[in-house]
Amino acid sequence: MAKVRTEDMIKQFDLELISGEEGIHRPITTSDISRPGLEISGxxxxxPAERVQLLGRSETSFIEQLTTEERAERMELLCNAATPGIVITRGLDVPNELIEASERHSVPVMRTNMKSTRFSSRLTNYLEGELAPTTAVHGVLVDIYGIGVLITGQSGVGKSETALALIKRGHQLVADDCVEISQVDDDLLIGTAPELLEHLLEIRGLGIINVMTLFGAGAVRPSKKITLTINLELWDQNKHYDRVGLDEEKMKIIDTEITRLTVPVRPGRNLAVIIEVAAMNYRLKKMGVNAAEQFTERLNQVILDGSLNDM
Structure with a gap:
């Protein structure tokens, strides 16, 4: 099923449909846009017929210089069976030969008053967002001090309860139970909530609560860049957990790797505070302050000084 069709683009940018109405259901499969100057020259x-074709002042001015036969021939070739649509910018006049060819081949021809560069930029951003690779992850996504933290773990480990405690501490909920993730760019993951679950949080024993209704609009946000993953797991006495913080584990989502921390869960641990501090510490590391490395350097210096004193 196509993610984006020409009719979606028309609605998004309020485009004027000139001709080729039968083709508005054509799929748009790429965010790349074509300025067919070479094609118009023959x-x-x-x-690249599969792209949206953009005709600005340069292209339309060149078309006017062609003979009637050349215009008819090249407009016919421009209206390919794979072309999702042709957009005329700046509110310019549409060549009659293009209208006739688009009607014959059911290729939508649209018009906008925006300049070519501005429309191209806005259309590219829109298509990249809509056509981005997506996946869904079982977990909770919370914005903590500007850091998008994805909390994962087995069902019943306490993800939603931890999210509720974080919300009480002033942080924002993005999604609970199911997080829809889109890779909108290299190394850029955006998480959102499914429309059905937006603003909702499930707490065992309480049921489903509406976070925005209970805590206000400032307690939720529609989307967030994911930069840190924290996996909650039941405490295993036979497992070694990192106590210093030098080892950095990675988790791959689609084609992007993000930092992953494993936090053991057992009675008495305040998970909300631990995750809050983890987000703050992650931000400090990105600013160049790494407490684990500083401790290791001090320890090595103490060992070195002790060795020298024994000599």
């Missing part, structure tokens, strides 16, 4: 060897 070179169609590498015509």
């Amino acid at each position: 070179f169609f060897n590498y015509y």
Whole structure:
């Protein structure tokens, strides 16, 4: 099923549909946009027909210089069976030959008053967001001091209860139970909540609560960049847990690797405070302050000084 169709683009940018109405259900499969200057001049060897075609002042001015036969021929080739649509910018006049060819091949021709560069930029951003690779992860996504923290773990380990405590401490809920993740760019993951679960939090014994209704609009946000993952697991006495913080584990989501911490769960541990401090410490590390490395350096210096004194 296509994620984006030409009709979605028309609605998003309030485009004027000039011709080719039968083709508005065509799928748009790439965020790349084509300015077919070479094609209009007659070179169609590498015509990227699957892209949205953008005609600005340069292209339309060149079309006016062509003979009637040349215009008809090249507009016919421009309206390919794979072309999702042709957009005329700046509110410019549409060549009659293009209208006729688009009607024959059901290729939508649209018009906008925006300048070519501005429309191209906005359309690219829109398509990259809509066509980004997506996945869904079982967990909770919370914004803690500007850090998007994805809390994962087995069902019943306490993810939602921890999220509730974090919300009480002033942080923001993005999604509970199911987090929809889109890779909108290299190394950029954006998490959102499914529409059905937006603003909702499930607490065993209480049921489903509406966070925005209970805590206000400032307690929720629609989306957040994911930069840190914290996995909650039941305490295993036979497992070694990192006590210094030098080892950095990674978790791969789609094609992006993000830092992952494992926090053992047992009675008496304040998980909300631990996760809050983990987010603060992660931000400090990004600013160049690494407490674990500083401790290791001090320890090595103490050992070195002791060795020298024994000599």
